[in-house]
Amino acid sequence: MYKLGIDLGGTNIAAGIVDENYSVIAKYSMPTLLPDTPKNIVGRIMDASYKALKRANLSVDDISSVGIGSPGAVDSNKGIVLFANNLNFRNVDLGGMLSEKFGKKVYCENDANAAAFGEYLVTGSKEDTLVAITIGTGIGGGIIIDGKIYSGNRYSGGELGHMVINFEGIKCSCGRRGCFEAYASANALIGQTKEAMQKNLNSAMWSLCNGNINDVTGKTAFDGLKIGDATAKQVVEKYADYVSIGLVDIINTIGPSKICISGGISNEGEYILEPIRRHIELNRPINCQTSVYVAKLGNDAGIVGAANLDISR
Amino acid sequence: MYKLGIDLGGTNIAAGIVDENYSVIAKYSMPTLLPDTPKNIVGRIMDASYKALKRANLSVDDISSVGIGSPGAVDSNKGIVLFANNLNFRNVDLGGMLSEKFGKKVYCENDANAAAFGEYLVTGSKEDTLVAITIGTGIGGGIIIDGKIYSGNRYSGGELGHMVINFEGIKCSCGRRGCFEAYASANALIGQTKEAMQKNLNSAMWSLCNGNINDVTGKTAFDGLKIGDATAKQVVEKYADYVSIGLVDIINTIGPSKICISGGISNEGEYILEPIRRHIELNRPINCQTSVYVAKLGNDAGIVGAANLDISR
Structure with a gap:
């Protein structure tokens, strides 16, 4: 039996057919085309979904579960997007609208949570507490505890990018000072590289x-490091320290057994993991053994997680 | 049916008899008398326990469950204190030693977790995620998710005092810079008051x-505030900001529905809660509604939680 997962983003809608081994066997992407109404966006989600089904030579009847990951705060119980700034959604009954079109229940979840669940399915086990962080323009996070998505009070937990790690530090886009993402996002790295x-x-x-x-991009400092540039090496070392400070805070609060990093920076592999692991080893609680690794599913994590939302709560 | 809860501390051992309404009906405390061997400490734990039973006119046969909260990292599954610096315990089979003496299973747990569970029993419900923080010499924390104690990977989560909130800030006793407790413990407040x-x-x-x-004590600034001293008011306001920065970090990561504060500072009630709530309201994630309140059980939280460890995992 196959499942259908949809990753709704501010730029693209990606629909994928996922098999029982968590492999994406067919996929279709199209632009989200914002700004637009929820109704029109739902139309494009259906379009992408049917095109993915066609690529897999399947029909809706072959699909045992449908799920979607959306940006913003999502009431996964009711299937409602409470608000999503980039989509300009306020209390949109995305689950209800899609369920009607598909003729079956459609699960809704925050996109970072869905992606974290996808990574959990391929790299975690029920005993794990897994934190997945995505380092991009900002920093997003998803938490899996006891094999289920954990999202805290009123779906507001896991806002890992806005932990304050330096309250006297630089300003964050959220208006506060010293948030994790103000130091450790790809955007922050670009600023540090330029400086x-x-x-x-x-x-x-x-x-x-x-x-x-x-x-300058998020790759520049890593590329410089690889050709032996001393300044680039310093930038990467300092940046890895910033990332690590946030990760150690996550370890001190949530104490996950696994931290999985995704986003463009994670493509640097050991060049970013090695200094992070070194920093964590020096600063972790004595008893903790958290493994830090690069996400296995990459961009497909959102699709795989969304497709399996029926087993995520 | 009654339960027996033991709160093992670096200074005192307190044993209490707890009824089904989570009331402590009898209690006996005696000094821990450190340094001493685990065997001798276990002897005093038994002594305190039998004296508490006697005060309640009960025998061990009237007790349906026995539990103990210990400082340090505790493997609650095996009942072993992995290490506790102040007790100088390393891999001490506290559960096993006590079980043999009592002739029945004795549950073991980290003391902050046990206290958090006690507060959960009287102020929480199964839907809550509750974080209990104790503000004393340092800052300790316990996390209750889905009605159970959550302690993370290898019993190392909930080290809330060592979240870094200012990585360029003042030194913490742990050797790192800018930990939550370096700014927001009672000791930190005393330093801020003196300055x-x-x-x-x-x-x-x-x-x-x-x-x-x-x-100067942790009360001095609050006493000054109450008689209208402007300097004291500034100290309390600044200190409440420090506490709040850590609490907002906890909200951004764990997203609890309830945060319960204990320790000497919490005796100040609204004088500390009001500025904390004000700060959190300005800085919380938009969707979150975490209530912050003073622990109801005070010093008895550890006993009540320990007595009920049979239902905590």
Whole structure:
């Protein structure tokens, strides 16, 4: 039996058919095309879903469960998106609208939670507490405890990007000072890279971006490190420290057995994992043995998790 | 039917008889007398327990469950204290030793977890996620999820005092910089009070401690506030901010529905709760409605929780 998972984002809608081994056997993506009404977006979600089904040579009757991950605060019990800023959704009954179209129950969940559940299915076991963090423009998080998605009071937990790690520090987009994501998001790394380059005009990173500082990305410092640039090495080391401070806070509060990192930065593999593990080893609670690794499913985590939301609560 | 709960501390051993309404009907305390061997400490635990039973006119046969809360990392599954610095315990089979003496199973748990469970029993419901923090020399924490004690990987979660809230900040006793307890413990408040007094020689707090700065306690700033001293008001306001930063971090990660505060500072009631609630209201995730209140059981929380450890996992 197959399941259908939908990853609704501000840029793209991705629908995928998932088999019992958590493999995506067919997938279809299309632009979300914002701003638009919930009704029209639901129309495109159906379009993407049927095209994915067609690619897999399946019909809706072959699907045992349908689920969707949406940005924002989602009441997964009622299937309602309470609010999602980028979609401009307020109390949208996404589950209800989709259930009517599909003729079967559609599970709804916050997208980071769905992705965390997908990673849990392929890398975790029921004894694990797994925290999945996605490092992108901001930092998102999902928590799996006892084999189930944990989302705290009124679906508001797991806001890991807005833990304050430096209350006298730099301003975050949320208005507070010193949030984790103000130091450890990909955007923050880009800022840190630019700052270091401006102070070190001889850094090889300048040639990596053809002398144009606006071409700096989250990869630049890692690329510089790989060709032996000392400034790049310092940037990565400092950035890994920032990431690690947040991870140690997560360890001190939630005490997960596994932390799984996704997002563009995670593509750097050991270049980012090694300094993180070193920092955590020095700063973790004495008894804790949390393993930190790169997400296995990458961009498919949201689809795999959404498809399996029927077993997530 | 009655239960027996034991709160083992670095200073005192308290044993109490708890009825089905979570009331302590009889209690006996005696000094722990450290340093001493586990065997001798177990002897005093038994002594305190039998004296508490005698005060209640009960025998061991009237007791349906026995539990103990111990400082340190406790493997509650095996009943072993993995390590407890202040007791100088390493892999002590406290549960086994006590079970043999009592002739029945004795449950073991970390003391902060046991106290959190006690508070949960009297102020929580199964739908709650409850975080109990104890503000004393340091800051301890216990987490109750889905009606059960949650302690993370290898019993290492809930180390709430060592979340870093200011990584460029002041040194903590653990060696790291900017831990929650370095700013928000009772000890930290005493330091903040002294510093403010030294800068404000006209503060009424000087007369509250008879001109002797060594007499400053965690109460001094609150006492000053109550008689209208401006410096004391600033100290309390700033201190409440520090406490709140940690609580908002707990809200952003764990998203509890309830946060219960115990320890000496909590005796100040609304004088500490009101500024905390104000800060949280400004800084919480938009969807979260966490209630913050003072622990109901006070010093008895550890006994009540320990007595009920049979239903805590």
